[in-house]
Amino acid sequence: QKEVEQDPGPLSVPEGAIVSLNCTYSNSAFQYFMWYRQYSRKGPELLMYTYSSGNKEDGRFTAQVDKSSKYISLFIRDSQPSDSATYLCAMSMIYNQGGKLIFGQGTELSVKP
Amino acid sequence: ETGVTQSPTHLIKTRGQQVTLRCSSQSGHNTVSWYQQALGQGPQFIFQYYREEENGRGNFPPRFSGLQFPNYSSELNVNALELDDSALYLCASSLQGRSGYTFGSGTRLTVV
Secondary structure, three states: OOOEEEOOOOEEEEOOOOEEEEEEEOOOOOOEEEEEEEOOOOOOEEEEEEEOOEEEEEOOEEEEEEOOOOEEEEEEOOOOHHHOEEEEEEEEOOOOOOOOOEEOOOEEEEEEO | OOOOEEEOOEEEEOOOOOEEEEEEOOOOOOEEEEEEEOOOOOOEEEEEEEOOEEEEEOOOOOOEEEEEOOOOOEEEEEOOOOHHHOEEEEEEEEOOOOOOOEEOOOEEEEEO
16 A cells, blocks of 8 residues: 555646545644645645644645544635646655655546647 | 746656766756756655755755756756656755755756
8 A cells, every 4th residue: 555645637627616626545644734836847846844733725725634534635616727746745754854755646637638 | 036946947868878867957056956846746865965065865865966057047967868757857955054945947858
């Protein structure tokens, strides 16, 4: 069993839809949870970062962490064609020290005009 | 800020050869990590360097090695290349003790 599981998709939605992306994990020691966006032929770009359980909102993006269920989510409101990319969840036990991020497989999202 | 730059962008090598990939960290970042991303997969942690010393390593064999230089630039070396080493290699820099990793665009390595 992988430490982090993510539905690879692909996921296709119409413009303006609400998108829900999810990851589950098995290691209860994870404390830091991140969502990255990766466009084709580019490196991952940090979208959201959350420490422990709770919600965090940034514009059209909302990240949720439920440590009791070992489940994290990213919601995208009013999705745009420019949101079409691969979304990667990542998590770590110690943020920025020791450096080891554990990534999910990535979900490929396509937003159709 | 200049971001993280990696070179070359693409590379084709023959099985058994050796390869060196290079990374220039974001200005002021003293920590660099390397990741391997196979097609359709998430990145996998190879190792991290802080102040020119390795301070974390993932599940990769010793033929994967690295260096960090005083100017915080970095190299990833892979010896005895195997077909399964074909992947996108990503470099990420950060400032120790602060949040945030900045990834480069990667080097696409193909082993034939």
